[in-house]
Amino acid sequence: MAIENISLSGRKTAVTNKDMSFWERIYLVQIVKGMMITIRHFFKKKITIQYPEQTRTYSPVYRGLHVLMRDEEGRERCTACGLCALACPAEAITMKAAERTKDELHLYREEKYAAVYEINMLRCIFCGLCEDACPKEAIFLTKSQKHVNVGTNRESFIYGKDKLVISVEDGKNKRYN
Amino acid sequence: MEISFIIEKLVLVLIIFALTMFFALYSTLAERKIAGFIQDRYGPNRAGIFGILQPICDGAKLFSKEEFIPNTPNKLLFIIGPGIAMTVSLLGSAVIPWAEKFVIAGVEYVPQVGEINIALLYVVAVMSTSIYGIVIGAWASNNKFSLLGGIRAGAQMVSYEVAMGLSLIALVMMTGTLSLREITEQQAGFGWNIFFQPLTFMIFLVCSFAECNRTPFDLAECESELVNGHHTEFSSMKMGFYMFSEYVSMFFSSALISVLFFGGYNYPGMEWVADNWGVNIANIFALLSILAKTSFFIFFYMWVRWTIPRFRYDQLMNLGWKILFPLALVNILLVGLGVLLFK
Amino acid sequence: MITIIFYILAAITLASGLLTVLSKNPVHSAIYMIVCFFSIAGHFLMLNAQFLSVIHIIVYTGAIMILLLFTLMLMNLNEQHEPVKKVASRIAATVSACLMVVLLLGAFLKATPTIEAYKAAEIDFQSVKVIGDVILNEYLVPFEFTSVLLIAAMIGAVLVSKRENKA
Numbered sequence: 001m002a003i004e005n006i007s008l009s010g011r012k013t014a015v016t017n018k019d020m021s022f023w024e025r026i027y028l029v030q031i032v033k034g035m036m037i038t039i040r041h042f043f044k045k046k047i048t049i050q051y052p053e054q055t056r057t058y059s060p061v062y063r064g065l066h067v068l069m070r071d072e073e074g075r076e077r078c079t080a081c082g083l084c085a086l087a088c089p090a091e092a093i094t095m096k097a098a099e100r101t102k103d104e105l106h107l108y109r110e111e112k113y114a115a116v117y118e119i120n121m122l123r124c125i126f127c128g129l130c131e132d133a134c135p136k137e138a139i140f141l142t143k144s145q146k147h148v149n150v151g152t153n154r155e156s157f158i159y160g161k162d163k164l165v166i167s168v169e170d171g172k173n174k175r176y177n
Numbered sequence: 178m179e180i181s182f183i184i185e186k187l188v189l190v191l192i193i194f195a196l197t198m199f200f201a202l203y204s205t206l207a208e209r210k211i212a213g214f215i216q217d218r219y220g221p222n223r224a225g226i227f228g229i230l231q232p233i234c235d236g237a238k239l240f241s242k243e244e245f246i247p248n249t250p251n252k253l254l255f256i257i258g259p260g261i262a263m264t265v266s267l268l269g270s271a272v273i274p275w276a277e278k279f280v281i282a283g284v285e286y287v288p289q290v291g292e293i294n295i296a297l298l299y300v301v302a303v304m305s306t307s308i309y310g311i312v313i314g315a316w317a318s319n320n321k322f323s324l325l326g327g328i329r330a331g332a333q334m335v336s337y338e339v340a341m342g343l344s345l346i347a348l349v350m351m352t353g354t355l356s357l358r359e360i361t362e363q364q365a366g367f368g369w370n371i372f373f374q375p376l377t378f379m380i381f382l383v384c385s386f387a388e389c390n391r392t393p394f395d396l397a398e399c400e401s402e403l404v405n406g407h408h409t410e411f412s413s414m415k416m417g418f419y420m421f422s423e424y425v426s427m428f429f430s431s432a433l434i435s436v437l438f439f440g441g442y443n444y445p446g447m448e449w450v451a452d453n454w455g456v457n458i459a460n461i462f463a464l465l466s467i468l469a470k471t472s473f474f475i476f477f478y479m480w481v482r483w484t485i486p487r488f489r490y491d492q493l494m495n496l497g498w499k500i501l502f503p504l505a506l507v508n509i510l511l512v513g514l515g516v517l518l519f520k
Numbered sequence: 521m522i523t524i525i526f527y528i529l530a531a532i533t534l535a536s537g538l539l540t541v542l543s544k545n546p547v548h549s550a551i552y553m554i555v556c557f558f559s560i561a562g563h564f565l566m567l568n569a570q571f572l573s574v575i576h577i578i579v580y581t582g583a584i585m586i587l588l589l590f591t592l593m594l595m596n597l598n599e600q601h602e603p604v605k606k607v608a609s610r611i612a613a614t615v616s617a618c619l620m621v622v623l624l625l626g627a628f629l630k631a632t633p634t635i636e637a638y639k640a641a642e643i644d645f646q647s648v649k650v651i652g653d654v655i656l657n658e659y660l661v662p663f664e665f666t667s668v669l670l671i672a673a674m675i676g677a678v679l680v681s682k683r684e685n686k687a
Contacts, residue, residue: 025500028379031485034484034485035481038480041215042211044217046219048217
């Protein structure tokens with residue numbers, strides 16, 4: 001089959017420049033047909049989602065705002081290995097590692113933890129490569145199902161640990177699992 | 178000419194002005210609503226329930242917008258352009274008969290501003306002058322796009338006026354009168370003119386689309402070619418006036434179509450209501466009936482607008498001169514034959 | 521009250537007529553002329569000639585002036601482009617205009633008004649029916665000649681505007 005005969009939609013028609021017949025030239029029939037189509041749509045069910053009251057449900061793999069996970073005992077999973085920062089194509093992630101002390105055992109799961117963990121949301125492209133790269137299952141984009149909020153200055157888009165890490169209760173209740 | 182007569186007419190003028198404005202105001206909302214519904218959306222529905230306050234918000238917005246006047250030597254013409262457009266479109270409804278005579282405490286009140294025996298000619302005169310607002314405003318804008326839009330509007334209106342006048346002649350040949358009230362009275366009951374002259378109706382309808390500058394004939398403000406045509410340079414309430422005058426003339430021509438072809442204020446069973454429930458009740462129904470017909474035609478205008486794409490300019494001229502004009506002439510011949518045979 | 525309206529209208533007519541001649545910008549002249557036509561229609565109305573006034577508006581303001589305005593707008597004339605006319609042609613124009621006025625005055629002074637006959641017979645002389653009667657009975661031949669003239673002009677216009685076939 002020649003390529004020009006293939007029609008994926010099954011509705012392909014060839015363009016012709018033949019002269020219009022009398023009935024086509026006075027437009028009336030076609031206009032009435034068209035108006036029947038529009039009036040049918042007039043009474044159709046509307047597909048609008050009334051946004052603030054109704055929201056569209058996100059797909060389960062929707063990549064929204066990042067979360068840094070805690071385990072079931074409420075300890076941060078991140079070990080500040082830097083693989084996420086390395087994987088990030090937009091170089092949006094920075095972190096500073098620190099060593100866990102004795103009295104911080106209940107806070108961090110690993111011996112090394114991220115003292116500072118910042119994601120610049122203006123740089124982030126929400127590709128999810130950090131999530132793939134993470135060996136500790138600490139960072140997720142698919143779990144929050146939230147957008148990044150709007151802001152009025154650039155500094156407000158640098159999200160630190162205060163905004164990224166989930167709360168202890170959420171970790172214990174396994175809300176994000 | 179006594180004072181009470183003048184006061185009565187002035188009050189009537191005010192009422193009809195308010196009615197026209199109300200219809201024009203809500204036409205803007207209806208246009209957007211109908212556009213939405215036809216495109217499977219809801220249209221504006223945030224301001225008030227069903228968006229009922231939307232026109233007021235739009236008005237407030239237009240009033241508070243910056244007033245921009247281009248650097249032109251014709252500032253006066255630039256300012257009066259929208260005014261002329263608005264005034265002329267308001268003039269037409271003076272001769273529309275809205276109902277029969279109301280009788281209140283033995284005094285007859287006629288809900289029609291001017292009962293003149295050349296009403297139909299008056300209507301044509303008003304329509305033929307309605308173009309000045311556009312042309313003068315467009316020329317004074319000192320902008321090529323505006324000028325082209327104005328010239329297009331002018332040429333279009335002059336061409337379609339010919340076919341419209343001829344179709345009206347065919348109608349007048351049957352009715353034998355130019356007075357809109359008499360034409361309405363002849364259609365009492367269900368003897369509407371549309372049943373006798375469908376071809377005349379078609380020609381008149383197409384021409385009135387062109388006269389109102391509505392899609393598919395809105396070449397004056399053809400966005401894809403002329404930015405926004407004759408109101409490119411207008412902002413704030415001047416722009417609002419142009420937009421509004423379009424809706425006002427749409428209201429007027431819908432009312433005219435219902436008077437000429439759909440029996441005006443007549444509705445089946447009018448005499449029965451008048452006999453049993455009183456003249457005034459029958460009249461109120463009559464008023465509602467003409468308003469319902471008018472509203473239907475306003476809806477029809479919008480329905481067509483969201484169905485048919487804009488014509489090309491040469492197609493427009495071809496349709497006007499090569500199809501509608503000969504058709505109107507043939508129509509006159511047919512109607513003449515009909516009048517000779519059946520009257 | 522009618523006299524006051526008449527004086528106002530007459531003033532508007534004269535002023536706009538003068539401004540039509542005097543204003544430098546051709547488009548302004550055309551607009552003054554439109555105003556002038558409207559006020560003349562007003563004069564017709566005051567003479568109770570409704571039909572005439574409406575037809576005046578339809579034909580002159582609604583059609584002819586629009587076409588005139590078109591050409592003016594498209595030609596983009598302004599003060600600089602106005603050609604300076606020779607003194608001789610100016611004098612000729614003035615003289616011919618004066619002669620025209622004299623002719624019109626003479627014709628009007630000699631004319632015998634027929635309106636009294638209608639008034640005496642109590643016919644509504646301005647109604648469309650009476651005008652139609654008069655035109656199609658009394659003045660049928662001139663009326664038909666006018667239409668022939670108009671048709672000839674129309675055919676001529678079509679012929680002029682038609683592209684010639686290169687044979």
